Amino acid sequence: MTDVSVASPCHLQINGKSYSADLPPSVTLLDLLRERLDLTGTKKGCDHGQCGACTVLVDGKRVKSCLILAVSIPDAEVTTIEGLAPDGHLHPMQQAFIDRDAFQCGYCTPGQIMSAVALLEEGHVHTREEIREFMSGNLCRCGAYNGIIDAIEQVLAQHQQDRAGEAA
Amino acid sequence: MRQFSYSRPDTLDAAQRIPEHTRYLAGGTNLIDLMKSDVERPKHVVDLNALSMSQIEERPDGGLRIGALATNADTAAHPLVTERYPLLASAILAGASPQIRNRATNGGNLNQRTRCHYFYDPDMACNKRSPGTGCSAKGGRNRIMAILGTSEACIATFPSDMCVALAAMNATVNLTGPEGERSVPLRDYHRLPENTPWQDNILRAGEIVTSIDLPPLSFGPHHTYLKIRDRLSFAFAIVSVAAGLQMENNTIRKACIAMGGVGTKPWCVPEAEALLEGKTPSPSLFRDAADCLLQGAVTDRDNAAKLKLAPRVIIRALSQAAAGTPQSQTQKTIF
Numbered sequence: 375m376t377d378v379s380v381a382s383p384c385h386l387q388i389n390g391k392s393y394s395a396d397l398p399p400s401v402t403l404l405d406l407l408r409e410r411l412d413l414t415g416t417k418k419g420c421d422h423g424q425c426g427a428c429t430v431l432v433d434g435k436r437v438k439s440c441l442i443l444a445v446s447i448p449d450a451e452v453t454t455i456e457g458l459a460p461d462g463h464l465h466p467m468q469q470a471f472i473d474r475d476a477f478q479c480g481y482c483t484p485g486q487i488m489s490a491v492a493l494l495e496e497g498h499v500h501t502r503e504e505i506r507e508f509m510s511g512n513l514c515r516c517g518a519y520n521g522i523i524d525a526i527e528q529v530l531a532q533h534q535q536d537r538a539g540e541a542a
Numbered sequence: 543m544r545q546f547s548y549s550r551p552d553t554l555d556a557a558q559r560i561p562e563h564t565r566y567l568a569g570g571t572n573l574i575d576l577m578k579s580d581v582e583r584p585k586h587v588v589d590l591n592a593l594s595m596s597q598i599e600e601r602p603d604g605g606l607r608i609g610a611l612a613t614n615a616d617t618a619a620h621p622l623v624t625e626r627y628p629l630l631a632s633a634i635l636a637g638a639s640p641q642i643r644n645r646a647t648n649g650g651n652l653n654q655r656t657r658c659h660y661f662y663d664p665d666m667a668c669n670k671r672s673p674g675t676g677c678s679a680k681g682g683r684n685r686i687m688a689i690l691g692t693s694e695a696c697i698a699t700f701p702s703d704m705c706v707a708l709a710a711m712n713a714t715v716n717l718t719g720p721e722g723e724r725s726v727p728l729r730d731y732h733r734l735p736e737n738t739p740w741q742d743n744i745l746r747a748g749e750i751v752t753s754i755d756l757p758p759l760s761f762g763p764h765h766t767y768l769k770i771r772d773r774l775s776f777a778f779a780i781v782s783v784a785a786g787l788q789m790e791n792n793t794i795r796k797a798c799i800a801m802g803g804v805g806t807k808p809w810c811v812p813e814a815e816a817l818l819e820g821k822t823p824s825p826s827l828f829r830d831a832a833d834c835l836l837q838g839a840v841t842d843r844d845n846a847a848k849l850k851l852a853p854r855v856i857i858r859a860l861s862q863a864a865a866g867t868p869q870s871q872t873q874k875t876i877f
Binding site for chain 2: 423424426436448493507508
């Protein structure tokens, strides 16, 4: 029989800080962040992977933290919305969400921003249609979608300019 | 969520020596959701992610082997997949959302459970979840349920998009278990519900999907994955069709076709493929193929629309494949 135990070790880097504890394996990454580490920027919406409010980066990839057991990603680097502007200067995506009026109530916004930051890193999107498709994992019940797409388009254009500049 | 014990073995051998009431964890995008809903109640969760099963590599026969633990996102973006198996990449990208695809694995995709509402609600009768309790979907709200392969005991669909493309391409599933290794055609991997709907597939206790083999196949541009759903993205199929045609001088040499959203498993009818081969594409030929694919369909209270929609999706998909104009998964207009 394989080795089994009730509390399991959890080692993570969260926004650049080391975290180690023994956790019940049923604790999701989302609940670890919110309930044990007071990182409440990451939101709990549906808690079933359908709304995207809990989106964070794990080793640079966007994931739904409500569907991940915290003990199952040993030594992973986790980035939450709190880790996006560590020195107090807004990330360009955060600034673009303000510039383009990309939210009303704001509840989905941290997830939208984390998803959008990863989206640009993935490098698959070039058009509005593609932004829409690749943001389909983030719902906004206020319906601020046009502003959200505008904000992402703004940062995408900056990204493309920067890359063209690097290539030249 | 109920409490359970957790382990993360680093050898296949250790992963296969498991106590009763164990569930294997890969990406967890379905299992953890089911545990939160109290549908899955494992006492032990064995995490497979320390095992090396995420390779994507060429086979000596010219085919491709995709590891069970490769994520859906990595698989769909892999150059060997996008260049040689664009039908598979397209079907993967038609499913779920980017965040889910970043975690969800290929092996997990095969082993995901139905999204039948009644299966997900422990207060309702469901033979798949609680054998012998009955089927609430029959005569219930069953607009999304299957019309092919159903039984008195269960009418739930199998929800995967990826498996529809794998079925069309006649992929092979490689398994390892306490009794050794074996390979099973994807088309035989999932089971019809019959009177044992709790058995979704042919996996035995302690058996693990290690990889999936794609045969050497090239459709050139003559393929498509056409998925019709209630919203444009991040929704399960009402009807979907994966089609690949090997064309030669406007004649169909080989036809590969499978359907999602309509069957209790990825739906294939070899007679429909045979009927297309050696023929010139035409609307009437595609209509004959649709009739053949849908033979034996049975509708229930709310899902008769699937029987009207399905032939249109089949004909449109075969037309797209024949014309060499695959459906885009971002530009949603259907031509």
